[in-house]
Amino acid sequence: MILSPFEWTVAKRYMVPGRSEAFITLVGAISLVAVMLGVAALIIVMSVMNGFRAELLDKIVGLNGHAIVQGYSGKIEDWRDVLEEARETPGVTRASPLIEQPLLASNQGIARGILVRGNEPGDLKRLEENVILGDLSDLQPGERRVAIGARLAENLGARLGSTITIINPQGRSTPFGTVPRQIGYEVVAIIEIGVHQYDELFVVMPIEEAQTLLLMGDAVNNIEIKTEDAETVQTTLDPLAERLRGRASIQTWKQINSALFGALAVERVAMFVVLSIIVLVAVFNILSSLIMLVRAKTRDIAIMRTMGASRKSLIKIFVTTGFVIGALGTGAGVVLGFVFLEFRQGVVRGIEWLLGVNLWDPEVRFLTELPSRTDPAEVIGIVFMALVFSFLATLYPAWKAASTDPVQVLRYE
Structure with missing residues (x-):
């Protein structure tokens, strides 16, 4: 919509009315x-939601991959054959054996539920970036050494x-019943995954050590x-699932979570719909x-109108006046949204300090920090939606202005 110099001059004048229309200016x-x-x-909430999903997926997938093959009996005896079949499947980039078992650990009279995780050396190496204390290279088979999560520590x-004691209820049988298996392990590394539940449960050890602890033999x-x-x-x-039918099942990250x-x-x-309504309500102010x-x-x-201004010119003037207000608000909103996202962690800590409340509890939110991942296409969609709403809000007032009858208005002037 191209405006003539006359139309643009009048539109600019109406964007900032005079003192007599102070209320309209307000x-x-x-x-x-x-x-x-x-x-x-909208930008802040959608970016945080995207970041939350992406960070959670990255951390979960980084630990457990995209899928887990599980034996029907709780064990995979021929796991080397299954491993080879998995690696030969088109689209699979990595496959490795894994042992996970919930057990109990104690230290100085304190007992906690844990998740024992046995990994091969290559998988242990991928956890090095999560080490906050110690060295994962000290984890060697037969040495009875483990790495534990930061919250668990x-x-x-x-x-x-x-030295923590790990208790396996499936111990040895005696005439007096089953005696739980209790083995002491030295803590040589402390890791922080960033997912609270993992940091609170994980005990990582070489896969051979886990097999010995759980009495699994070579499985x-x-x-x-x-x-x-x-x-x-x-x-x-x-x-792969078809080939393993009857031997093992496959669970993807989507099924597990x-x-x-x-x-x-x-x-x-839900958040997008609610916040879109807020934008719509804001546009009603225009x-x-x-x-x-x-x-x-x-x-x-x-x-x-008596001086020759056409109805089309009046429509363009008032549409431009309202649309510029909406466009300026949209642009300022984009800038404010990105500034908030850049300093989001400081803002959260400031609000927590001011109100004396914990806004981001890792036990509830899973992640230790407020995440963010902005989708450019989503931001463009939000901007487009706000501009469309602003444009639509100007049509009725512009039509009323163009419908003004100069004869009736100036009859008694």
Whole structure:
């Protein structure tokens, strides 16, 4: 929509009404701020939701791969054959044996539930970036050494060099019953995954050590698989699942964490709808301010009509006036949203300090820090939506202005 110099001059004049229309100016300013806050809220919330899902997926997949092969009896005796079949499956980028078993650990009279995890050397090496104390290279088969999660270390009162006792209820049989198997392990490393539940449970050891602890012989209970694309993991592994039918089952990350990611998807849609309504309500302020402006400028509109201004020119003037307010609010909202996301962690800590509450509890949120991942396409969609709403809000006031009858307005002037 191209404006003539006359139309643009009048539109600029109406964007900032004079002192006699101070209330209209106030409503227009409120409209701009409301659109700004609505757009910023949409960008912030959607980016945080995207970041939460992505970070959670990265950490979960980084530990357990995209899928897990599990034996029907809790063991995979011929795991080397299954491992070879998995590695030969098209689309599979990595496959490795894994032992995971919930057990009990104690230290100085403190007992906690744990998740024992036995890994091969290559898988242990991938955890090196999560080490905050110690060295994973000290984890050697037969040495009775382990790495534990940071929260678990706090809960057990353990530190580097401490000896924790891991208790396996499937111990040896005696005439008096089954005696639980209790073995002491030296803590040589403390790791922090960033997912609270993992940091609170994990005890990592070489796979041979886990086999000895769990009396599994040469068997494993899982095979971890990673594929080229996490979103198409089910399709990629369908041929392998068919070959393993009757021997083992395959669970993808979507199945294992279906409740969590399903809830995230529903919450994401709900938040988008609610915040979109907020933007819509903000745009109604533009509609209100333009209607008041049209009523205040009725005489000016009538004079312009008698001087030759066309209905089309008046429509363009008032559409431009309202649309510029919406566009400025949208632009300011984008800037505010990105500034907030850049300093989000400091903002959260500041609010926590001010109110004296814990806004980001890792036990509830799973992650230790507020994540963010901005989708450019999503931001463009939000901007487009706000601009469309702003444009639509200007149509009725512009039509009312163009419909003004100069004869009726100027009859008694």
